[in-house]
Structures are given as C-alpha cells and as structure tokens.
Amino acid sequence: MNHWLLKSEPDVFSIDDLKKQKTTLWDGVRNYQARNFLRAMQVGDLAFFYHSSTEPPGIVGLCQVLETHIADPSQFDPRSPYHDPRSSKDNPRWWTVRVGFVEKFERMITLGVLRAKFSPDELLLLRRGNRLSVMPVAAEVAERIIAMKGCR
Template sequence: MAYWLMKSEPDELSITGLQTLGQARWDGVRNYQARNFLRAMAEGDEFFFYHSSCPEPGIAGIGKITKTAYPDPTALDKNSHYFDAKANDEKNPWSAIDVAFVETFPKVLSLGYLKQQAALEQLPLVQKGSRLSVMSVTPEQWAAVLALR
C-alpha cells in the first residue's frame, strides 16, 4: 500500500462532507505532476485529507482510494469550473479517482504545527514553494502524522 496527501478546499469537499457521502469522486486536478500521482494510486491506498484555502489549513482526516484513475469528466463539462477546452472524449489529459471516508481527526493538524515536526521536514507539504494538491507520503511520514492526532 502507498500513502498520499490530497488537498481540497472544504467548501468544495471537506472531510465531513466525505463522511456524509461515504465516497466521492476526486476530480479537478489540473497539474500534470499531481495528475501523475493520481494515476499511480492503487485501490486501497490511503491518503491524508488536507483542507486548503480556508481559515485553518491542515490535515483533517484520512480517506482511501476505491477506484483507480479514469478520465476526469469535469474536463469535458462546459459548466464546470474545471472545464478544459482542449480535452475531448478521445483525448482527455486529466484523471479522477474515487475515494471513501476512513476517519476524521479530533482536531485539524495545522500546517504551522506540521512544519514544527522534525520527522516531517522532508514532506513536500511543509517545504517552501510546494503547492501540489496531490503528493506522496512515505510510510515513516505517515506514521509520524498518525502519532500527532
């Protein structure tokens, strides 16, 4: 099993929203490196659910991958914020995955708090200039974050 961290704005999809839904499509990723990480995910992989662009950015819980990468339908939807005019049915460069709820943390592990943890200094999330919405997490980093909850 591999581990990941994925960011979502809570007004788009939050950990409590995923809990209510049970599972959801993770779509709208428009960065090629992040998209490649989506394509590398396997069913059963787990991810930290990170709330971004909100008053308290941080890791809010855990989800798991339930369906591997497939063409992102939002790229073809003219009414979607994630519409890509260059995409079509034959050539859609963007991918989506399906995810399910696993756990909500008792408190959000804020970015500032995560940056203070020596065990996480190599985690791309805490490194200056890192803006990816999807990133890999090592087993050691996964265990270090779990110990903080």
C-alpha cells in the same frame, strides 16, 4: 500501500462532506504533476485529507483510494470550471480517483504542528512554493502523522 495528501478548501469540499457522501471523485485537478500522482495511486492507498485556504490549515482526516484510472468527467463538461476543450473522450488529459471516507481526526494536525515536526525534505507540503493539491507522503512520515492524530 502508498500514502498521499489531498488538499481541499473546506468551503468547497470538506472532510464532513466526504463523511456524509461516503465516496467522491477527486475531480478538477489541473496540474500535470498532481495529475501524475493521481495516476500513480492504487486501490487501497490511504490519503490524508488536508483543509487548505482556511485558518488554520491542516490535516483533518483520512480517506482511502477505492477506484483508479478514471477519466475526470469535468474535463468534458463545458459548464464546468474544469472544462478542457483540448481533451476528448478518446484521448483524455485529466485523470482522477474515487476515494472513500475512513476517519475524521479528533483534532486537526495544523500546518504549524506539521512544520514543527517535519522538515521540507520529509514532507512535500512544507516545501517553499509548493502548491500541489495531490502529493505523496513517505511511509515513515505517514506513520508519524497517524501517530499524532488526537494529540494536542
């Protein structure tokens, strides 16, 4: 099993939205490196749900990859802000996964706490200039993050 971190702005889609819906497509990713990470995901992988563009930002829960290698439908919809006219159903450029709710953490693990506990070499999220919305998390780092949930 691999571990990932998925970022979402809580006013767009939050951990509470995922809890209510139970599953969702992780659509609208328009960065090639993040897309490649989505393509590398496997059914059963766990992902940390990270609330970004909020104060404070941080990890708020866990979701699990339920389905992989899905052509992102938003790329074909001309009304979508994620529409890509260069993409076709015969040759899609953008891929996604379906994730399911696992758990909302009792307390957010804030970006400040993550910075205090991990180095940028350990956690890609902490690297200067990193704005990826999807990124891998090493197994040993994931274990440490999971051990932190609920801690003050």
